[in-house]
Amino acid sequence: MKLKIDKSFCVGNARCAAVSSELFPLDEEGYIAVEEIDVPAGMEELARRGARACPERIIEVADGGE
Ligand code: F3S
Numbered sequence: 001m002k003l004k005i006d007k008s009f010c011v012g013n014a015r016c017a018a019v020s021s022e023l024f025p026l027d028e029e030g031y032i033a034v035e036e037i038d039v040p041a042g043m044e045e046l047a048r049r050g051a052r053a054c055p056e057r058i059i060e061v062a063d064g065g066e
Contacts, residue, residue: 006058
């Protein structure tokens with residue numbers, strides 16, 4: 001499962017990182033640090049929750065998300 005993040009639209013809500021700071025790393029200014037995340041096995045539900053938690057809706061499940 002992969003997540004794609006429209007990083008340029010991140011406004012630093014940090015709700016994603018509140019769900020999982022391991023899956024959703026933030027940069028030193030509090031914005032999401034990556035544009036793509038390879039979700040490790042077993043973390044799919046956290047990944048979906050993190051994606052839903054972003055109020056800007058910039059995190060989407062790119063594949064493997066049924
Ligand atoms: Fe950015 Fe959304 Fe996370 S605005 S810090 S991707 S909750």
